[in-house]
Amino acid sequence: MDKVFNAITTSGEEGVFQTELCKSFSLDSRDGSRLVGNLEKQSLITREKALYNGRWTYKLVVKKSIPVDAIEQKPIDLSSVEGAPCICCPSQHLCSIEDESNPISPAKCQIIEEWVTISFNKFMMIQQTEII
Structure with missing residues (x-):
């Protein structure tokens, strides 16, 4: 899963199509969908439905992370x-x-x-x- 996530990360803001990702890692569409679904559930990527080479697939893009110093730090009341x-x-x-x-x-x-x-x-x- 790390290699797939790194490949999506490397694609940057352009993203990568799920079908191309599956081809490059020799995954069938079911295994690719499961893997990508897990990454999406972990809020690491977004999937946007897209038409690619005349077929519907997903464009996978890494979610932008917010730098820790940009988040307002509030004390936690326990x-x-x-x-x-x-x-x-x-x-x-x-x-x-x-x-x-x-x-x-x-x-x-x-x-x-x-x-x-x-x-x-x-x-x-x-x-x-x-x-x-």
């Missing part, structure tokens, strides 16, 4: 999850929200319920002292 019991829970590997029949889940967890209640009570006490 106070809402500070002290969350899940991080050190001995049953973490069994916990799941996927299976409702699973006896260990966040929705059924007594430890989380107690943590939320205590956190809420602390928050309310702080709010009351700020009012006074």
Whole structure:
């Protein structure tokens, strides 16, 4: 997949047609579509439908990346999850929200319920002292 992605990257803003890419890597159209689909799902490329040599195909173009220094850096506030019991829970590997029949889940967890209640009570006490 890296070689295919590098080939698309090398094509620059011009892009490359999916049929040509498949030919150059000796891929059948199904394998080429899967590979390109995975790159698209990872948001690495865009696929634009295009007519090429009288047939419909896709023009593949690498998505432009935004330089890290151009992104406004904001501090991350972790106070809402500070002290969350899940991080050190001995049953973490069994916990799941996927299976409702699973006896260990966040929705059924007594430890989380107690943590939320205590956190809420602390928050309310702080709010009351700020009012006074």
